[in-house]
Amino acid sequence: MDPLVIGAIVVVAFMFVFIRRSLAVQKVKGASLTTIDGFNPAVRYDGVLGGYGIAIDPQTNRFALAGVGVEPTIFDFSQLVAVEVERDGATVTTTKGSNGLAGAAIGVALLGPAGLLLGGGTRSRGVTSPTITKLALKIYVNDLVRPCFEVVFYRDGRGGSTNSGAVSNAAQRLDEWYGRFRTIISMQSRSEGVVPPPTGSAALPGSFAA
Numbered sequence: 001m002d003p004l005v006i007g008a009i010v011v012v013a014f015m016f017v018f019i020r021r022s023l024a025v026q027k028v029k030g031a032s033l034t035t036i037d038g039f040n041p042a043v044r045y046d047g048v049l050g051g052y053g054i055a056i057d058p059q060t061n062r063f064a065l066a067g068v069g070v071e072p073t074i075f076d077f078s079q080l081v082a083v084e085v086e087r088d089g090a091t092v093t094t095t096k097g098s099n100g101l102a103g104a105a106i107g108v109a110l111l112g113p114a115g116l117l118l119g120g121g122t123r124s125r126g127v128t129s130p131t132i133t134k135l136a137l138k139i140y141v142n143d144l145v146r147p148c149f150e151v152v153f154y155r156d157g158r159g160g161s162t163n164s165g166a167v168s169n170a171a172q173r174l175d176e177w178y179g180r181f182r183t184i185i186s187m188q189s190r191s192e193g194v195v196p197p198p199t200g201s202a203a204l205p206g207s208f209a210a
Contacts, residue, residue, distance in 0.1 A: 033066050039074060045177060051152040054139075056180060063184075065139070065149050073149075075141050078188060083181035084138040085174065093178075097185040131159030132167050135174050139181065151177070 033044055033055040039062060041055035056063045063080075066072040082096040135154040140147055154160070154170035161167065 033064055033072055036064060036072055036074065039064060043180065045151070045153075045173065048152045048155055051155075052149055054151050054177070056184075065151070073146070075143075077184050079142040080139070080181065080184055080188065081142055081147075082140040083178060083185065084140070085178050086134070086136045086138060088133050095178075095182050095185055097188050131161055133157060133159045135167075135170050137174055137177055137181075153177075 033039075033041060033046075033053055038060065039055075039057050040059060041057050041064070042059075044055040045053060047053040050068060053066045054063065055066075061077040062074055063077070064072045064074045080097055082094060084094040085092040132154065133156055134152065137151045137153065139149045139151065141149070153174040154167060156166075
């Protein structure tokens with residue numbers, strides 16, 4: 001048999017095994033978020049391979065994070081300090097709570113896949129890259145041992161076009177989760193008598209729509 005054909009068969013077989021293993025790992029991680037005693041998530045995101053998954057239970061005002069081979073960690077809404085969206089390691093927007101941090105919010109709500117997340121840059125980053133290698137949500141909590149968790153929504157070392165379906169879908173999902181955590185922070189602020197920040201749709205300074 002042609003060595004090239006044999007090589008192709010080996011590569012396809014390897015990819016098949018890798019995909020099956022990845023799906024199995026994701027399934028276990030997702031299941032760990034739904035089997036926590038007394039925790040009934042209304043929404044859940046299992047994350048990318050090797051990253052954290054997340055779930056929210058609005059009935060008990062708690063959220064949970066789970067990683068591969070790590071027991072899920074549960075937090076009360078009151079423990080949420082801040083939430084931040086990152087694109088390729090650069091901060092796109094941040095919302096801070098009143099839980100020990102000065103100020104209410106920095107940045108604005110995301111404009112969705114066609115707005116800040118895909119087309120926007122920051123002054124510190126300069127010209128916007130036409131591709132994206134990583135989209136992530138950083139969640140800061142009131143915990144001295146592990147104060148920050150990163151939930152990845154898109155990762156591709158080669159970079160994906162901002163016009164691709166995979167990037168757009170990931171951006172939309174990230175937008176939704178960022179909005180959920182903004183809502184939690186807004187709820188905190190109201191319960192503590194703090195006026196919540198406006199959620200206008202103007203772009204960040206130095207940003208522009210795609």
